[in-house]
Amino acid sequence: xxxxxxxxxxxxxxxxxxxxxxxxxxxxxxxxxxxxxxxxxxxxxxxxxxxxxxxxxxxxxxxxxxxxxxxxxxxxxxxxxxxxxxxxxxxxxxxxxxxxxxxxxxxxxxxxxxxxxxxxxxxxxxxxxxxxxxxxxxxxxxxxxxxxxxxxxxxxxxxxxxxxxxxxxxxxxxxxxxxxxxxxxxxxxxxxxxxxxxxxxxxxxxxxxxxxxxxxxxxxxxxxxxxxxxxxxxxxxxxxxxxxxxxxxxxxxxxxxxxxxxxxxxxxxxxxxxxxxxxxxxxxxxxxxxxxxxxxxxxxxxxxxxxxxxxxxxxxxxxxxxxxxxxxxxxxxxxxxxxxxxxxxxxxxxxxxxxx
Amino acid sequence: xxxxxxxxxxxxxxxxxxxxxxxxxxxxxxxxxxxxxxxxxxxxxxxxxxxxxxxxxxxxxxxxxxxxxxxxxxxxxxxxxxxxxxxxxxxxxxxxxxxxxxxxxxxxxxxxxxxxxxxxxxxxxxxxxxxxxxxxxxxxxxxxxxxxxxxxxxxxxxxxxxxxxxxxxxxxxxxxxxxxxxxxxxxxxxxxxxxxxxxxxxxxxxxxxxxxxxxxxxxxxxxxxxxxxxxxxxxxxxxxxxxxxxxxxxxxxxxxxxxxxxxxxxxxxxxxxxxxxxxxxxxxxxxxxxxxxxxxxxxxxxxxxxxxxxxxxxxxxxxxxxxxxxxxxxxxxxxxxxxxxxxxxxxxxxxxxxxx
Numbered sequence: 149x150x151x152x153x154x155x156x157x158x159x160x161x162x163x164x165x166x167x168x169x170x171x172x173x174x175x176x177x178x179x180x181x182x183x184x185x186x187x188x189x190x191x192x193x194x195x196x197x198x199x200x201x202x203x204x205x206x207x208x209x210x211x212x213x214x215x216x217x218x219x220x221x222x223x224x225x226x227x228x229x230x231x232x233x234x235x236x237x238x239x240x241x242x243x244x245x246x247x248x249x250x251x252x253x254x255x256x257x258x259x260x261x262x263x264x265x266x267x268x269x270x271x272x273x274x275x276x277x278x279x280x281x282x283x284x285x286x287x288x289x290x291x292x293x294x295x296x297x298x299x300x301x302x303x304x305x306x307x308x309x310x311x312x313x314x315x316x317x318x319x320x321x322x323x324x325x326x327x328x329x330x331x332x333x334x335x336x337x338x339x340x341x342x343x344x345x346x347x348x349x350x351x352x353x354x355x356x357x358x359x360x361x362x363x364x365x366x367x368x369x370x371x372x373x374x375x376x377x378x379x380x381x382x383x384x385x386x387x388x389x390x391x392x393x394x395x396x397x398x399x400x401x402x403x404x405x406x407x408x409x410x411x412x413x414x415x416x417x418x419x420x421x422x423x424x425x426x427x428x429x430x431x432x433x434x435x436x437x438x439x440x441x442x443x444x445x446x447x448x449x450x451x452x453x454x455x456x457x458x459x460x461x462x463x464x465x466x467x468x469x470x471x472x473x474x475x476x477x478x479x480x481x482x483x484x485x486x487x488x489x490x491x492x493x494x495x496x497x498x499x500x501x502x503x504x
Numbered sequence: 505x506x507x508x509x510x511x512x513x514x515x516x517x518x519x520x521x522x523x524x525x526x527x528x529x530x531x532x533x534x535x536x537x538x539x540x541x542x543x544x545x546x547x548x549x550x551x552x553x554x555x556x557x558x559x560x561x562x563x564x565x566x567x568x569x570x571x572x573x574x575x576x577x578x579x580x581x582x583x584x585x586x587x588x589x590x591x592x593x594x595x596x597x598x599x600x601x602x603x604x605x606x607x608x609x610x611x612x613x614x615x616x617x618x619x620x621x622x623x624x625x626x627x628x629x630x631x632x633x634x635x636x637x638x639x640x641x642x643x644x645x646x647x648x649x650x651x652x653x654x655x656x657x658x659x660x661x662x663x664x665x666x667x668x669x670x671x672x673x674x675x676x677x678x679x680x681x682x683x684x685x686x687x688x689x690x691x692x693x694x695x696x697x698x699x700x701x702x703x704x705x706x707x708x709x710x711x712x713x714x715x716x717x718x719x720x721x722x723x724x725x726x727x728x729x730x731x732x733x734x735x736x737x738x739x740x741x742x743x744x745x746x747x748x749x750x751x752x753x754x755x756x757x758x759x760x761x762x763x764x765x766x767x768x769x770x771x772x773x774x775x776x777x778x779x780x781x782x783x784x785x786x787x788x789x790x791x792x793x794x795x796x797x798x799x800x801x802x803x804x805x806x807x808x809x810x811x812x813x814x815x816x817x818x819x820x821x822x823x824x825x826x827x828x829x830x831x832x833x834x835x836x837x838x839x840x841x842x843x844x845x846x847x848x849x850x851x852x853x854x855x856x857x858x859x860x
């Protein structure tokens with residue numbers, strides 16, 4: 149599979165410094181949230197999924213399988229940028245990361261995915277029934293962590309408010325998963341359908357991360373609202389970039405097989421765009437290929453060739469840049485210290501242009 | 505399968521009046537909690553599961569498939585018995601019922617059950633992936649309903665407290681599901697293991713229903729604690745009776761096939777008791793039968809004969825009565841109006857001796 153837009157040869161922006169800055173705090177919040185021994189034999193699948201142990205319960209040698217912790221980092225950043233007390237955001241940030249991880253465990257069952265972050269998925273190791281309850285348990289652990297914010301000094305009204313924001317967001321998230329499921333059997337999906345689906349499936353939780361961080365720092369609803377908007381556009385940029393990397397990314401950087409999204413007929417942005425724009429023979433080929441149960445190398449190459457002809461990668465990049473600009477504009481009227489403004493720019497640049 | 509202890513020929517106690525008294529309020533709380541159109545195509549599976557519509561979305565002709573609404577009834581009763589404001593308990597009671605129903609949707613996936621309450625299960629109609637997200641959505645809808653208690657005038661501190669009680673309870677519930685999964689591959693399970701499992705899987709949510717109703721009515725921790733204990737014993741009596749009916753119940757009354765629990769090698773109380781107590785040839789037979797993938801009529805009859813020899817039904821009834829007495833004692837020192845005391849007795853009698 150050789151189709152590679154030239155852009156992917158550049159190294160891309162580095163992970164912004166805020167990720168390293170919050171690592172310890174995020175870990176502290178998560179450690180406080182996840183009970184060490186109370187969950188009987190659900191502990192192991194949960195700690196394994198979080199990247200803390202291997203499948204036999206031995207402590208993980210590296211943090212490589214723990215992911216970037218994007219959502220708690222966004223929460224902490226929003227709180228700090230508005231000069232809030234970071235220690236009050238610990239439980240909330242952990243809660244968001246746990247809810248995200250619960251959704252991944254269930255997602256992997258839904259999609260029958262055998263691997264995530266270079267290792268076997270929970271259901272692949274422990275079976276579907278246990279993976280199902282491990283996900284349910286993690287959601288509850290996440291909810292409890294949010295409520296524990298009260299013990300960190302967050303006023304009860306605010307705890308309820310952030311609980312409502314998070315719960316509302318994960319309700320949107322499951323709606324998005326449901327829409328995504330519906331896409332599997334359809335070929336007539338517009339870019340608008342797609343944007344609505346990702347706004348729910350990915351966008352809602354990313355938006356809520358930023359909004360919750362802001363609400364913990366300020367009582368000003370206009371500011372919280374601007375941060376929520378910022379989060380929505382960030383989420384959109386993040387997901388379209390994710391879909392881009394799923395087709396044109398560098399396997400070594402992303403850790404995901406490059407042609408996997410096409411081979412699995414995933415209705416990610418490039419596929420939706422191609423199905424919407426193709427005409428004539430290209431359209432016939434796409435419809436034929438996407439109606440097959442299995443795709444061979446030749447099918448995958450044909451799909452990539454059609455995407456190239458239609459300029460799908462360029463269009464994906466344009467849409468990402470547009471979302472990045474909207475994210476920038478969402479915070480224009482919010483007063484921020486210079487360091488925070490600079491980090492906002494770094495963050496947007498990273499999410500929109502990252503190679504991993 | 506003819507083994508029937510004589511007790512099952514009596515009609516059993518009627519459904520206490522409190523169930524009918526709260527029906528409208530419970531329905532009102534549920535209707536406010538479950539959005540009518542916001543969940544895109546998750547609405548139908550959810551409303552169908554709640555017994556509100558048939559699988560095509562037509563309004564259900566009868567309330568037969570809606571179940572007894574035990575948990576919200578318990579919540580309402582505890583609140584009213586302590587002279588609390590019932591309208592403040594609406595959202596909380598609905599929340600508990602929704603969390604219970606979310607767990608049933610996931611349970612049916614786990615157990616691969618095709619029917620519940622005389623109709624097809626959600627996963628059987630819409631497939632596992634959609635049933636999985638429908639369950640997740642229902643949990644979120646339940647969480648949001650609990651938080652909505654604030655709009656009914658419940659103080660924020662109390663909303664957080666009842667949220668914590670419910671979330672803690674469903675965490676216990678999923679732990680119980682996990683223990684129950686573990687039982688499937690084991691034959692060495694003691695009565696204590698079993699009691700611990702049902703205390704989590706069934707007991708925690710029933711206990712929390714009663715406790716939440718009490719907390720909404722009183723600030724006295726000793727009273728709330730007594731109600732929580734009362735709920736624990738009620739839950740134990742309820743589940744052991746359920747297991748009894750799963751083997752010796754009248755199919756027409758329970759709506760469940762009588763030999764189903766044995767045929768599916770379910771480690772319900774009678775099976776656990778038999779496996780724990782049997783010796784000699786009976787023990788060998790049980791171990792052989794419970795190691796088979798499928799049981800024929802002859803196996804089921806042999807298991808029932810062994811249960812009869814060991815007096816499993818009598819022992820199940822003793823254990824139920826013991827739990828019923830403990831439930832009564834738990835409320836002995838709580839001051840209750842005479843009507844409530846009378847209804848406590850009716851409730852205990854019903855749960856411990858019901859035929860359906």
